Amino acid sequence: MIGTDFIAHSPETKPFWDAAAIGRFVLPQCTQCHRTHWYPRGICPHCLSMDIDWQESPGEGEIYSFSVNRMGKEPYVLAYVALAEGPIMLTNVIDTDPAALSIGTRVRVVFKPVAGQPPVPLVVMRSNRISQTRLVERPITLHL
Amino acid sequence: MNHDEQAYIVGAYEHPTRKAPDKSVAHLHAECAAGALADAGLTKDDVDGYFSASDEPGFRPVSMVDFLNLKVRHCDFTDIGGSAPLQHIAHAAQAIAAGKCNVALVTLAGRPRSAPVNFQPDVTQPDLLWERPLRQSLLDIYALCARRHMHEYGTTSEQLAWIKVAASHHAQHNPHAMLRKVVTTQDVLASPMVSDPLHRLDCCVISDGGGAVVVTRPEIAKSLKRPRVKVIGSGEGIQGQSAGGVELTASAARQSGAIAFAEADVKPNDIRYASIYDSFTITVLIAVEDLGFCEKGQGGPFVADGNLISGVGRLPFNTDGGGLCSNHPAMRGGITKVIEAVRQLRGEAHPAVQVKDCALALAHGTGWLMGTRHSSATLILERE
Numbered sequence: 001m002i003g004t005d006f007i008a009h010s011p012e013t014k015p016f017w018d019a020a021a022i023g024r025f026v027l028p029q030c031t032q033c034h035r036t037h038w039y040p041r042g043i044c045p046h047c048l049s050m051d052i053d054w055q056e057s058p059g060e061g062e063i064y065s066f067s068v069n070r071m072g073k074e075p076y077v078l079a080y081v082a083l084a085e086g087p088i089m090l091t092n093v094i095d096t097d098p099a100a101l102s103i104g105t106r107v108r109v110v111f112k113p114v115a116g117q118p119p120v121p122l123v124v125m126r127s128n129r130i131s132q133t134r135l136v137e138r139p140i141t142l143h144l
Numbered sequence: 145m146n147h148d149e150q151a152y153i154v155g156a157y158e159h160p161t162r163k164a165p166d167k168s169v170a171h172l173h174a175e176c177a178a179g180a181l182a183d184a185g186l187t188k189d190d191v192d193g194y195f196s197a198s199d200e201p202g203f204r205p206v207s208m209v210d211f212l213n214l215k216v217r218h219c220d221f222t223d224i225g226g227s228a229p230l231q232h233i234a235h236a237a238q239a240i241a242a243g244k245c246n247v248a249l250v251t252l253a254g255r256p257r258s259a260p261v262n263f264q265p266d267v268t269q270p271d272l273l274w275e276r277p278l279r280q281s282l283l284d285i286y287a288l289c290a291r292r293h294m295h296e297y298g299t300t301s302e303q304l305a306w307i308k309v310a311a312s313h314h315a316q317h318n319p320h321a322m323l324r325k326v327v328t329t330q331d332v333l334a335s336p337m338v339s340d341p342l343h344r345l346d347c348c349v350i351s352d353g354g355g356a357v358v359v360t361r362p363e364i365a366k367s368l369k370r371p372r373v374k375v376i377g378s379g380e381g382i383q384g385q386s387a388g389g390v391e392l393t394a395s396a397a398r399q400s401g402a403i404a405f406a407e408a409d410v411k412p413n414d415i416r417y418a419s420i421y422d423s424f425t426i427t428v429l430i431a432v433e434d435l436g437f438c439e440k441g442q443g444g445p446f447v448a449d450g451n452l453i454s455g456v457g458r459l460p461f462n463t464d465g466g467g468l469c470s471n472h473p474a475m476r477g478g479i480t481k482v483i484e485a486v487r488q489l490r491g492e493a494h495p496a497v498q499v500k501d502c503a504l505a506l507a508h509g510t511g512w513l514m515g516t517r518h519s520s521a522t523l524i525l526e527r528e
């Protein structure tokens with residue numbers, strides 16, 4: 001399994017995946033310089049400290065930029081989301097009409113299982129109540 | 145570096161093919177190498193330095209040096225993406241100045257059009273762990289840059305379209321170009337929206353082909369018959385997501401350009417011709433700002449109204465048609481950027497696009513993905 005391979009090759013990020021497996025979104029924060037980073041590493045990319053604390057986050061943020069791919073049957077949205085804690089995260093906006101999006105739209109992290117992949121955090125519009133309560137849906141097709 | 149000791153580009157060759165179903169990647173590299181050496185008036189036995197990147201097959205420089213049966217004493221396989229050949233030329237100049245080699249060969253070739261590359265993810269790549277599960281394409285990542293630039297600076301799709309329009313005006317004169325039809329901004333805006341806000345005509349072509357360049361020391365350059373093109377400045381840079389502080393509207397060209405201009409001791413206003421990496425229109429727009437041709441945020445107005453068209457605007461760019469219209473061999477436009485700059489400085493560009501008395505040119509490359517992590521490499525070249 002590709003996902004298993006990925007995690008096996010990045011064992012330092014196991015705390016993130018363990019939290020994700022039970023639906024919790026955690027962010028790596030450095031205990032030395034107290035800064036949060038993304039994407040998660042076992043070292044702090046601000047000061048190279050190895051002392052990382054995995055802090056639970058409500059997973060709230062705003063769209064920093066987004067694109068709407070219209071080459072397939074259904075459009076999909078790739079976005080950078082500026083999390084409330086500071087870091088800007090690359091992700092997909094799901095279960096949301098692309099026409100409703102703009103830079104600044106408030107979004108919230110959800111986890112969806114992806115076949116053969118680790119459950120990376122995706123986001124939905126914060127006003128989208130259905131998706132907030134529905135954590136397990138159909139697998140997303142892999143797309144390179 | 146003392147300008148008297150700087151290296152020269154003495155040979156340049158662009159493969160005319162755009163589709164090569166009957167040629168191997170190694171053979172394309174070899175044809176480009178032979179073409180550039182013939183252009184310089186040198187032979188393979190003169191080559192003692194070889195520079196290449198991951199577009200070549202097998203054990204990379206080890207396989208290709210063996211395939212070409214070269215005897216080298218210096219090689220460099222720094223792969224910073226599509227901008228690699230520009231960096232290789234800079235590194236070749238540095239190696240020559242350090243006495244590590246005398247005649248450096250730089251090659252790039254590939255045939256993604258005839259044999260689409262089945263890209264296998266590197267499971268040890270740390271960033272990919274977080275990105276591969278996402279639905280995404282490289283197109284989407286560049287579209288993120290375009291959207292943010294529009295948001296911050298009011299840049300419009302029509303302004304981006306002007307970049308394609310300028311490239312098409314040049315490509316009509318290039319018999320090898322894949323897209324020779326002159327297009328208008330309306331044509332670009334009417335083409336399908338592939339990754340909103342980018343249209344299909346905001347994208348470069350996919351082609352087979354390649355090119356090669358020969359760099360050498362002043363004494364050897366002066367013994368050859370070809371016009372001499374001196375590498376008077378070079379710079380490079382890498383920019384990523386900065387641990388969560390990604391910048392989408394500015395690139396590593398700020399650094400590579402500033403270093404190159406300082407080394408050359410010239411200003412953006414002195415540049416008569418610019419080859420600018422054009423995987424997408426937005427790639428050009430951001431680079432034009434970062435290289436200092438206009439203020440940050442003013443790229444839209446700067447590229448509009450034909451300002452990049454030779455004979456019309458202030459900054460003639462990519463007069464071969466560039467990646468947007470001519471070719472993008474191996475999905476990498478770095479080598480062709482240098483080759484067209486060399487043509488301009490030699491006065492060998494197509495007469496319809498030749499910049500009059502072109503004595504100073506810039507060539508710039510962007511490698512990998514501007515919206516996530518990328519490299520920049522800038523060269524400033526002078527006709528002697």
Ligand SMILES: [Zn+2]
Pocket residue numbers: 030031032033034035044045046047048049
């Ligand atoms: Zn730290």
